[in-house]
Amino acid sequence: MGPVERVDQLDHAVSQCRACRRLVNWREKVATEKRAAFRDQTYWGRAVPGFGPADARVLIVGLAPAAHGANRTGRMFTGDRSGDYLYAALHAVGLANQPTSTHIDDGLTLRGVRITAPVHCAPPDNKPTVTERDRCRKWLDIELRLLKPTLRSIVVLGGFGWQSLLPTLENNGWDIPRPRPKFGHGVEVDLGEIRLFGSYHVSQRNTSTGTLTPSMIEDVLRAAGSHAGLSVSSAAN
Template identity: 65%
Template sequence: MEETGPAQSPPDSGEAGYPAYFAARCGGLAELDAHLVRCRACPRLVEWREQVGAHPRAAFRDQEYWARPVPGFGPADAALAVVGLAPAAHGGNRTGRMFTGDASGDFLFAALHEVGLASQPTAMHPGDGLELYGVRVTAPVHCAPPANKPTPAERHTCRPWLAAEFGLLGPGLRAVVVLGAFGWQALLPVLGDAGWEPPRPRPAFGHGVQLALPATERRQPLHLLGSYHPSQRNTFTGRLTSGMLVEVLTRAAALAGLRTERP
């Protein structure tokens, strides 16, 4: 009988292989999120998120920062996903909920509410009553990066979390809105990991761009839409207006088969 070596121990949360090992073994989003929030695989991001948490802005001096990876937010049977970039240092990194507690989130959730996909137009903190209808909000990088700029290596290390999230959403997912060029570039290979076949060559990002990914043996057809990111740089200059984002979200909701009347 052939001898076998000892079973390999799971990687520690601070090892680069931690996301790939645990993301692939999760049977549901709750389990995925539980492993994700313990991740310490990117030293630069860990140092930054904790440094920010230890030195809060004056306006948040009385608050304890989350200062950990931020999981996706929304129902497990979402038909529409919204993909951003990464948590903001004093937004999601503070509150522990994606796009919550900063100006970008205010802009996004106000638009989702206008379309009828969110219970309220504001997102202050977990427990504030915000509920999303058929939508899950997530990002390709789950820790706040310095200057809002993750490195390609950090994006690659974090990729298994998003691939697993899309794999778990896959049976009901019908449309995705991608906020910004970084998310667009990061998501296309993730969709391949999750069972779809992204077009080649990869299409360029643009506001209002729309693609239809055909059904595969594993997945239903998927519609992919691009929008400028609701960063203050874009919203203050008028590059992205509320009406522009509402239009993209309305189109995505229709493609996903979601109601666009407020409950």
């Protein structure tokens, strides 16, 4: 791999990555066997790059692609219920042009927001290993370096992303408080140039049980967008 100096170069490099044998085998197995509902579709079956503009002011950090979501469609949080929830919230606060994300050519655009993950391949049982997370960290490291000139807010979805992100931020020159701040929904951490915002993950488990409601995720996205200087819609009455 040559030097990566632009976000489009990063996205291409990520999509070619085969560094984790277990994850490569799993994502390709899923792409071949498919889910019955999608048997007529061609699965992406590769590492999934980030999605959003190269000059994003807000970065959303998730966990990893879903086996029959992003691993099928090739775009982060696209084609599954977690994505339905996230993009509906982004649209509600004015940071996406439409509330749905069904396939890679559906016309969705994000306004000042980019979405990524610490692990770019779909893992079995949605559980990447620590070794896989650490091996994949180089991509997040490059992404933060490229976004640093414009980045002002980071929304972290869940504790896995939080634990993955903090050392990567430190590697890129941001001072992390000691002791390291703990993850929690609604937690905000000021790091000078940027501010971290914690949110429960938009997993089906969290959303179906009411652990995370639309208003909860919208409030976090609205706060992050506002801090970053983006135009966001006010909360509904």
